[in-house]
Amino acid sequence: MPRPGPRLRLVDVAERAGVSLATASRALAGREGVSEEVARHVRQVSRELGYVANPYARTLAGGASTTVGLIVHQIDDPYFSEIASGVLQVAAEEGLLVQIAHSGRDPENELRQLRHLIAQQVGIILIAGSGYDDPRVEAEARAELAGFQRAGGRVAVIGRHALGVDAVVPDNEAGGRDIGAHLLSLGHRRIAVAAGTPGLTTVADRLAGVTAALAAHGHSPDDLAVVHSDFTRDGGRVATERILHYHPDRTAIIALNDAMAIGVLSVLRSRRIPVPERVSVVGFDDVSVAADLAPSLTTVRLPMTEMGRMALTLALKPKATRPRRRSTGHTLIVRDSTGPAPAPGR
Amino acid sequence: MPRPGPRLRLVDVAERAGVSLATASRALAGREGVSEEVARHVRQVSRELGYVANPYARTLAGGASTTVGLIVHQIDDPYFSEIASGVLQVAAEEGLLVQIAHSGRDPENELRQLRHLIAQQVGIILIAGSGYDDPRVEAEARAELAGFQRAGGRVAVIGRHALGVDAVVPDNEAGGRDIGAHLLSLGHRRIAVAAGTPGLTTVADRLAGVTAALAAHGHSPDDLAVVHSDFTRDGGRVATERILHYHPDRTAIIALNDAMAIGVLSVLRSRRIPVPERVSVVGFDDVSVAADLAPSLTTVRLPMTEMGRMALTLALKPKATRPRRRSTGHTLIVRDSTGPAPAPGR
């Protein structure tokens, strides 16, 4: 059992291996300038001794930081915790540390967290979650990230674009179209949308998809009753109350994420409005509980965990000249919350 | 706009404030040996310049590390993500960094993560999640933590005991008793338990509470049908299948956490077994979706976010001579998934 005595340093390893500090460092970093034979020996000794480099010293000395900073809106939102899970998986494989910071869906705060991570000298920054429809904030974020990259940092974003960096983007618009098409094929014509805050690009994109689907089938976007609220479960509740009040004729409600859909279902249940007989409900994301709700939720599946993995993997590659973009697949998962539109005559 | 040029260093702040490096360091650290007047001035300048200390340099130089390592079983489990959220809140208030690592409910892996965090020189370690009923692993973990604390590290655990460190512990046994009493009062006598892996102390404690409640009412623990499986939603599914098969006479199923309860409900729904008319279901934890399931879940509420906050707060205080223990409150939340036991004669 390794006694937790005075910490093992690189000099100790070097000494034990009979080489200089510099050589030991090079050998372990896999840098060239060391014969393969010596390098192997050093690695061997290091392993025997159970040496783990001090990341603080390493980073301070100018080595690449092995810390990745992950900014999420809210870690206890399943969408983000699944993404985080994917990031953690890859990080564990690569021996990286992951720091998580909350932005709380507040652009200003996100910017603050971002600056903080940069100041902390993390090596990689990952930002998950929708962007904001606020040119000033986005421009500042973009500038901040550009500077960070110029200084050798790597960045990837998940589910947002327009930041001039590598991105993993679900095709929100196509997902929205799939939902629209699905409801139309079931005969729904009077559709409502429980949308999140208008300032979020994710909301805008998904909504655009829905509208496009309607248009493609010759329906005017004016037919759509769009109600904005928070992009959360409570937001879903509020939106539903409003939809039921102002648009009582709707036969389907599209929630632009699953969190909102849960709120929608909750209100409908308490009002004893049968789903899907009287109103169909669709979500977006397919968080893991979606299948366990009653009725189980029809939604668009996004591979969140995989998105987290992809983002870190992308950031680990050397920077390309142009920002890369990886699209994720998406699948409409039809479950029990959607059904044929009720007959028009009631 | 702060140009992302060459990083601002403490010397820069010191120079700008017209004091020496040492004084600036002391002023910002709030250490004594600086007149209040000078200290205030330095802080002022630091703020104006937007200075953020380099944590790597700070830690390397022997200052207390400002990083807290958080080990969770699985971040995309709501129980843990809510705890993590609480930890992140306090960390943000205190200007600390949070590193999250997965243990994956594997004792060996948890030990590995723990050693890694220690080697990384984090200042505070938080371990969330049930302990293991494996004396060897627990002893090693305990030894590792003791060494870490001897070296000045601080530790707190959440939801587990017997590690000889400060702990935030929900009263799992009392919660179990509440559940047992609730079901008995509804007339249930033939009760089944969908329990998690037997090796987890949380499982053992909650189960003990249930058994105690039965005993207190003069029922033998043998009356309880206990089925062990994974402490997850899928485990809940598996356990339910087995309960329905081997103990078809049960009128209530206690899932020892909400994740399992979701699995239980899912199977009952697909079998068209009415809840709570034919079978009542109870969970434990009150994760946020519990209220939105159909039927909404009767469960024992644990203040997870608060637990995360408490743990970090505890770890931030200087070490006490004896490990401290903070109990969290717990409340039985009765919702729609429990009801009177069906009449005996079918």
Add this chain to the structure above:
DNA sequence: CACGCTTACGAAAGCGCTTACGTAAGCGCT
């Protein structure tokens, strides 16, 4: 008013690592 004592501050020594830079050895070439 010399004495010690405290207090506020500066100079400088590292923390453990990476990485120029220097050097000696080995190689092929003229």
Add this chain to the structure above:
DNA sequence: AGCGCTTACGTAAGCGCTTTCGTAAGCGTG
């Protein structure tokens, strides 16, 4: 043999911070 080139390694200079130690100033005391 002598030249320059490459390769393998060691020496030492920091990275930005904390902290020990030294010193000068301020204070009350006999």
